Amino acid sequence: MLNQENIALYAFRKFGDTALQAAYCATGSREDAEDIAQEVFFALHRKPVQFESDAHLKAYILRAVMNRAKNLRKSLWSRMRTDVEDIADLPAEPDNSAEILALIAALPQPYSAAVYLHDCAGYKIREIAEMLDARPNTVSAWLRRGHQRLRMELEPE
Amino acid sequence: MKKAAYRYAVSTVRWDAEKRLSIEAALRQNVKVPEPIDDPDEAFIETDLLSMDDVMTEEDMRMERKRIRRNVLIAVLTAAVLGAGGITAAVAMQRRGSVQVDQTSSGAEDSRSAESQAERSAAEQTHTADRVVGEGFSLHLTDQQDEQGMRGYYPEECLTESEQGYYYLKKRDWDVGSRASERTYTMMFADKESDALVPLCNRPNCLHDGSEFCTATTLTYRLKTGPVWLDGYVYAVAKKPDDRGDVDGYGEGKIVLLRYEPDGTGITEAAEIMDSPADSASQSGRMRFGLEADEAKLIAHRGKLWYAAGVQELPSDGRALCGYRMGFYDPETGQGSTLLSADGQEYGFGGRSGFRALAGEGDYIYFSFDAKGRWDEPNKLRTGLWQLSCTDGGLTRLTETNDTPPDRFTVNGGKIFYPKQVEVRSGMDAEIYDDYMIYDTETRTETCIMRHTDDTGSFVTPTGHGLGIGGVVAAGRDAICFLMSDPNEFANGYDAVELWLYDWDGTLLKRAPLDPYLEWKTHGEELHAVWPEATEEANTLMARVHIGRSGEVFLRYALFDYACSMEDILSGKAEWKPAFRNAE
Numbered sequence: 001m002l003n004q005e006n007i008a009l010y011a012f013r014k015f016g017d018t019a020l021q022a023a024y025c026a027t028g029s030r031e032d033a034e035d036i037a038q039e040v041f042f043a044l045h046r047k048p049v050q051f052e053s054d055a056h057l058k059a060y061i062l063r064a065v066m067n068r069a070k071n072l073r074k075s076l077w078s079r080m081r082t083d084v085e086d087i088a089d090l091p092a093e094p095d096n097s098a099e100i101l102a103l104i105a106a107l108p109q110p111y112s113a114a115v116y117l118h119d120c121a122g123y124k125i126r127e128i129a130e131m132l133d134a135r136p137n138t139v140s141a142w143l144r145r146g147h148q149r150l151r152m153e154l155e156p157e
Numbered sequence: 158m159k160k161a162a163y164r165y166a167v168s169t170v171r172w173d174a175e176k177r178l179s180i181e182a183a184l185r186q187n188v189k190v191p192e193p194i195d196d197p198d199e200a201f202i203e204t205d206l207l208s209m210d211d212v213m214t215e216e217d218m219r220m221e222r223k224r225i226r227r228n229v230l231i232a233v234l235t236a237a238v239l240g241a242g243g244i245t246a247a248v249a250m251q252r253r254g255s256v257q258v259d260q261t262s263s264g265a266e267d268s269r270s271a272e273s274q275a276e277r278s279a280a281e282q283t284h285t286a287d288r289v290v291g292e293g294f295s296l297h298l299t300d301q302q303d304e305q306g307m308r309g310y311y312p313e314e315c316l317t318e319s320e321q322g323y324y325y326l327k328k329r330d331w332d333v334g335s336r337a338s339e340r341t342y343t344m345m346f347a348d349k350e351s352d353a354l355v356p357l358c359n360r361p362n363c364l365h366d367g368s369e370f371c372t373a374t375t376l377t378y379r380l381k382t383g384p385v386w387l388d389g390y391v392y393a394v395a396k397k398p399d400d401r402g403d404v405d406g407y408g409e410g411k412i413v414l415l416r417y418e419p420d421g422t423g424i425t426e427a428a429e430i431m432d433s434p435a436d437s438a439s440q441s442g443r444m445r446f447g448l449e450a451d452e453a454k455l456i457a458h459r460g461k462l463w464y465a466a467g468v469q470e471l472p473s474d475g476r477a478l479c480g481y482r483m484g485f486y487d488p489e490t491g492q493g494s495t496l497l498s499a500d501g502q503e504y505g506f507g508g509r510s511g512f513r514a515l516a517g518e519g520d521y522i523y524f525s526f527d528a529k530g531r532w533d534e535p536n537k538l539r540t541g542l543w544q545l546s547c548t549d550g551g552l553t554r555l556t557e558t559n560d561t562p563p564d565r566f567t568v569n570g571g572k573i574f575y576p577k578q579v580e581v582r583s584g585m586d587a588e589i590y591d592d593y594m595i596y597d598t599e600t601r602t603e604t605c606i607m608r609h610t611d612d613t614g615s616f617v618t619p620t621g622h623g624l625g626i627g628g629v630v631a632a633g634r635d636a637i638c639f640l641m642s643d644p645n646e647f648a649n650g651y652d653a654v655e656l657w658l659y660d661w662d663g664t665l666l667k668r669a670p671l672d673p674y675l676e677w678k679t680h681g682e683e684l685h686a687v688w689p690e691a692t693e694e695a696n697t698l699m700a701r702v703h704i705g706r707s708g709e710v711f712l713r714y715a716l717f718d719y720a721c722s723m724e725d726i727l728s729g730k731a732e733w734k735p736a737f738r739n740a741e
Contacts, residue, residue: 009184016180017171024170033170038180045184100166118587119160120167125580125589126561135310136561136578140589150163 007057008045014054015061016041018121022062025116026069028105040064062121063131066113103150111146114139297487298547299460301387303517308383308456310514310564312342315383317391319419323347324357324384324391342380344373344391344417357391357421372421381453384417385462388488391417392462394453396433397426409434412451412466414486414493428493431482433468454524458517459547461485465524467511479510483524483545496550499534510538518568520547521598523555525562525575542566542573544598555596556603567632571598572661574632579609593629593639595663606663607639624655636666636723658726669726 004010012019019040023033040061051057104112110132117128125143129136172180308315313326326342343365344357356365356373367376378395385392398410414428433451453466462485469479480500486493513525522545526538540562542555555573566575576591593607607626624641632638636658643654658667 006184006186009181012180012184016177017168020172021167021170025167030170034172034176041180041184045186096162097166097169100163101170104163104167115163116167120164125587135564136589137576137591140587144588 006045007048007051008041011044011057011061012041015058018058019061019065021120022065022113022116023069024101025104025120026066026109026113028107028109028112032069036065036068040068058121059127059131062117066132069109069113100150107146107149110134110142111149114142115146115150118143297460297489301457301460303456303458305456305516305518305567308516312380312383312393315385317384317386319386319391321419322349324386324417326380326383341367341376342374344380344384344393344421346421357417359421372417372424375424378413378415378424379451380415381412381451381466382455382464385455385457387457387462388460389419390488391419392427392455392457392488393417394430394455394464394466396451412453412468412482414455414462414464416488427488427491428486430464430466430484430495431468431480431498452511454512454515456515456517456522458522460489461487461547463515463517463522465512465515481511483512496545497536497538497552499536499538513562513564514566516566516568517547519571521545521568522547523566523568523573525564525566527562542575542596555598555601567637569632569634569661572596573598574637574661576629577605581609591626593626593637595661604663606637606659633723636660636727638723638726641668656726658723667727667729669729 016037019037020033023036024030027033027036043064044061049060051060104115107115113132114128117123117131118125123131125139126136128134129139132139134142304317313328316323316325318324323346325345325347327345328342345354346357347354356363356371358365358371358373360370360372363371363373365371365374367374369375369377378397380393380395382394393415395413395415396410397413410433412430412433413426414430416425416427418424430453451466451468453464455462455464457463463483464486465481465483467479467481478501481498482495483497484493484495510527510529513527515522515524517523524543524545526540526543528538528540536552539554539557540560541557542563544553544555545551558577560580561578563575563577566573568574573596575594575596577594578589579592580587580589582588590609592605592609594603594605596603609626624643626639626641629637629639637660639657639659641655641657654670656667656669657665658669660666
């Protein structure tokens with residue numbers, strides 16, 4: 001069992017960037033991602049809970065991020081698909097990261113969330129299915145389509 | 158794109174220093190916090206899979222069936238004795254045996270009455286204790302059949318039909334999103350005559366806002382199943398938290414069987430199924446993703462309501478425990494019986510053990526069970542499809558798997574149609590697909606009628622048409638209907654192109670183009686099918702043909718139904734119409 005006096009601060013220090021990245025992939029907007037990610041930690045601060053391990057804490061944070069992203073997306077569908085301008089404000093990288101981030105922002109949310117959780121967070125398909133309340137083969141389809149779109153855009157025929 | 162490039166790009170999204178400091182300051186509040194020690198990237202989770210060593214042997218099965226039959230006989234005889242004396246509760250059965258007979262409430266009390274409170278208090282004292290049999294217990298079975306074709310996996314994917322109309326659940330819009338409120342619903346009624354879709358509440362000027370007086374939206378109960386119509390009433394299984402102020406429904410409470418008046422004039426607790434411990438597991442993150450603690454399935458078959466419910470808890474010692482009940486309730490007598498039960502069973506990290514699907518046909522109830530981790534309980538339920546006899550309680554394991562069991566299936570003429578998950582490849586190309594199987598309970602054989610292959614990377618059906626399986630639209634009496642997609646059409650944002658209809662022997666009967674839908678492609682919409690959606694009565698494709706913008710598929714399961722009879726599809730005269738004129 002994690003024994004932390006301030007679990008929210010501990011979680012933020014350990015998984016703050018992870019939450020922000022997940023929120024970005026789920027919303028496609030840097031601004032929304034910051035709002036969502038920090039609210040997750042504030043909520044945990046307001047109502048602390050216990051976790052057995054860092055893995056559980058991480059999963060809890062990611063699940064909370066995804067839920068809040070779903071909430072936001074429900075009302076702000078159009079914003080989520082058009083925040084590519086935000087990407088241009090990111091610091092220049094020595095590769096095509098900005099382009100990739102723009103593509104991620106343009107992905108439909110389930111696809112992007114599934115791709116992030118699978119490729120970045122390292123979860124298995126069945127774990128993602130539990131996290132997103134979806135059937136494993138649905139997640140599989142989201143992954144396939146997400147990968148297809150990323151490949152499709154970056155490697156046009 | 159390489160995975161490394163994707164990961165690198167994502168990793169560039171980080172808090173800037175100023176923002177990070179301000180958040181930390183807000184979180185600090187003068188509490189000293191140790192620095193993290195471990196690398197977060199190493200925080201992977203191990204999944205426990207069921208060991209095949211745990212699989213029940215044939216001898217175990219034989220003894221189990223024998224024991225169940227014996228106990229059912231004892232229960233019936235006991236009931237007969239007690240019924241003659243007019244006693245409502247008496248003889249105790251096994252404390253944790255495979256067959257336990259349950260005391261249920263008379264079903265007449267109002268759920269909000271003081272009397273009901275007293276009953277709950279009494280029941281709490283007998284948590285996991287001996288079960289008793291009540292007056293009027295009977296195994297009398299009617300000819301009524303489970304309307305399995307109208308039921309999906311989630312409560313909001315279920316319809317039930319009465320003479321006047323349909324009942325179904327609609328997710329409440331105003332609180333969709335938080336993990337608990339994803340499972341709060343409005344009980345709806347669709348009038349056949351007027352096609353009106355209205356909340357099932359006849360309270361004048363009701364705002365349908367979750368008030369305890371609103372039968373459609375009351376938060377006194379957290380519905381765990383869709384509605385089921387039987388003998389003039391609508392039934393559903395719900396959790397009733399002890400603390401009504403617990404808006405998330407995570408506190409202690411009871412799993413109860415609710416009976417709705419068909420006109421929305423009231424709700425009655427027809428029976429109490431089991432105690433539900435506080436969902437400390439979800440709150441603490443012990444169940445990794447905060448899934449709900451309780452789940453239930455409910456069907457009506459042979460004149461009885463058959464339920465399967467499971468709960469989980471996290472005691473202070475950190476073990477993850479769960480329990481379940483499976484049994485039936487007879488609305489005619491107001492009595493019921495618990496047939497299978499377990500309490501306090503320890504399990505591992507692979508998720509919660511429990512019932513995944515429930516259906517009835519003929520003399521049998523069929524269910525899918527998922528046994529996770531260190532699952533070991535008296536009934537020796539293991540992962541797979543099971544068959545329970547309505548007449549003698551005989552329990553048979555039909556299929557074995559050490560993987561994910563089907564979370565939906567349809568039974569027709571002793572044949573079970575279900576998806577079987579297949580995981581292929583790994584890494585960035587990892588995918589899980591369903592092979593679609595038919596299990597014949599007569600010959601005890603399993604046949605694959607639709608298989609994915611991965612030899613080309615794009616999935617090809619065995620018939621070699623180059624189309625992929627987009628899902629199962631329906632499994633009706635005459636045919637099983639697949640939605641087929643064309644990967645080449647995916648770039649257009651819409652890849653569903655045909656319906657394929659198979660008979661129950663696995664023979665392809667018809668390929669029907671989806672031309673009527675293609676116009677939607679121009680609007681950027683996507684057709685997504687959730688399974689199953691066929692009514693047995695009308696053998697009609699119905700309910701849960703979901704149409705929404707690409708990417709919205711897992712947010713909305715609103716009633717958005719188009720109907721077309723399978724006969725019309727088979728004859729090439731498919732005409733799709735909204736199932737309800739007022740559908741959203």
